[in-house]
Amino acid sequence: MTLPDTMRAIVLVxxxxxxxxxxxxxxxxPEPGPDQVLIKVEACGMNNTDVNTRVGWYSKAVSDATSGDGFEEVGEDDPTWxxxxxxxxRIQGADVVGEIVAVGANVDANRIGQRIMTDNWLRDWSDPLNKYSxxxxxxxxxxxxxxxxxxxxxxxxxVQSDMTSAExxxxxxxxxxxxxxLTRANVGADDVVLITGASGGVGSALIQLxxxxxxxxxxxxxxxKHTQLAELAPDALLPRSVPNLGKALKAAIGRETVTVVADIVGGPAFGSLIDLIARxxxxxxxxxxxGPMVELDLRTFYLNDLTFTGSTVIPPQIFENLVSYIERGEVKPLVAQTVxxxxxxxxxxxxxxxxxxxxFVVVP
Incomplete structure (x- = not known):
């Protein structure tokens, strides 16, 4: 295959x-390094991470909710995840689906022609569980x-799937x-999981998973958005803002507490969410x-024996498991728009x- 020397790209400056x-x-x-593959991109998912990095929202200097505009107070030393x-x-975009068209010196040439998805965590493969590398x-x-x-x-x-690259x-x-x-919260069949921001990419994934x-x-x-979300078969759907969340839960599922809150929203509702978690x-x-800044009553936290877990860097098997779910048809895509x-x-x-x-999915 003859490859072009240049390409179209969106470049963050x-x-x-x-x-x-x-x-x-x-x-x-780009040319692949010794351990790399060159991928002809067929589709690339769009994520909040791209926006947050562009505007510098990850900086500790920023205390506001996420925004598509820049922040004047972004710190120079900590603007990324x-x-x-x-x-x-920098060329952003993590969720690549495409075809391997060239390989580096240390990679089996038989990989050329494979249809692939990218696992986006770049690791030290001599120590792949090291979160600091x-x-x-x-x-x-x-x-x-x-x-x-x-x-x-x-x-x-x-990936072996009949889905389109955009999907x-x-x-x-x-x-x-x-x-x-869900893995870090040890979610199982006995759990009741409350999901915030359920219409977004992570939220709709949380419902299915x-x-x-x-x-x-x-x-x-x-x-x-409830009508479309109902197609994912949650056991109950609640509005984004509820005056008395415990009462709304009681009406929806017959109980006022949940065993797990899976939160991607934060902000002012944080305290009311914590109050809903069962002992x-x-x-x-x-x-x-x-918004990243919240108030926490530590008495609720320790007296109810709660466990708080952040989730960013994941072990490699999480992605491997995800590919198997896709191949077995256990999850389905939600493409809102191709760009x-x-x-x-x-x-x-x-x-x-x-x-x-x-x-949203970007298609070159």
């Missing part, structure tokens, strides 16, 4: 608004908002994040789109509005 994302038609195509600076220019595809290394990208061959997983590109970040949250484990699922989202239950979190690379700015603006259900 600094922290700030959408103007920091530049569309290039002649960006240099890992609390470190990002190198510019991880990076994220599209953050610490160029990702998939382009026609071609490179990644370590161990991060490129073959497959909805899974990697959202579903592995959700599965990591918690149901897959046999749990009773209560999903919270704007009422305008010995779990609060698991992987996001704070409504041509040339229309990226309009697509991300629509993504930020959060009027959709599921995932």
């Amino acid at each position: 600094g922290h700030g608004g959408l103007d920091k994302l530049e569309y290039h038609t002649d960006w240099p195509r 890992g609390g470190a600076p990002i190198s510019f220019p 991880t990076g994220y595809f599209g953050s610490e290394a160029d990702g998939g908002y382009a026609e071609y990208t490179v990644i370590d061959h161990r991060n490129a997983h073959v 497959l590109a909805t899974f990697s970040c959202s579903y592995s994040t959700a599965e990591g949250m 918690a149901k897959r484990r046999g749990a009773t699922v209560v999903a919270m989202a704007s009422e305008s 010995g239950g779990y609060y698991t979190c992987s996001g704070a789109i409504a 041509p690379l040339a229309d990226f700015h309009a697509g991300q603006a629509a993504f930020i509005e959060k009027s959709h259900i599921g995932n």
Whole structure:
């Protein structure tokens, strides 16, 4: 195969608004390193991580809810998920689905032609469980908002599925994040799981994956989205804002408490969510789109024997398990919109509005 020397790409040139994302038609195509594969990108999922990194929301200097605009107070030393600076220019985009078209010197040439999904956690493969030696595809290394990208061959997983590339590109970040949250909270068939932000990529993944484990699922989202979310078969649907959440739970499922809160929203509702957790239950979190600063009554935390767990860096088997769920048809994709690379700015603006259900996918 003759490969072009250049490619189209969306390139992030600094922290700030959408103007920091530049569309290039002649960006240099990457060459795979010794342990890497070159992927012809067919689709790449869009995630909150991309926006949060662009605007610098991860910085401790920022205390507001997530936003598509830049923050003036972004710290220079901690603007990314890992609390470190990002190198510019950077091509973002983690959830790549595509075809391997070239390989590095240490990679089996038989991998050329394979259809793959990317596991987005970049690891020290001599110590893959070390959370301090991880990076994220599209953050610490160029990702998939382009026609071609490179990644370590161990991060490129073959997938056997009849789904379209756009459908497959909805899974990697959202579903592995959700599965990591549920794994850390030890969710099983006896649990009652309350999910905030249930209409987004991670939220809708949490519904499916918690149901897959046999749990009773209560999903919270704007009422305008309930009809479509009902197709995922949660046991109950509640509005995003409820004056008396315990009473609403009692009416919906016959009890005023849950055993697990899976939260990606944070913000002012945090305290009322913690009050709902039954003694010995779990609060698991992987996001704070409504705001990272919350108040906690430590008496509720310790007197009720609660366990709090954050979920970011996940062990490799989480992604491997996810691929098996996909191949067995145990989860289904929710493609809210496909976005041509040339229309990226309009697509991300629509993504930020959060009027959709599921995932946006960029298609080169």
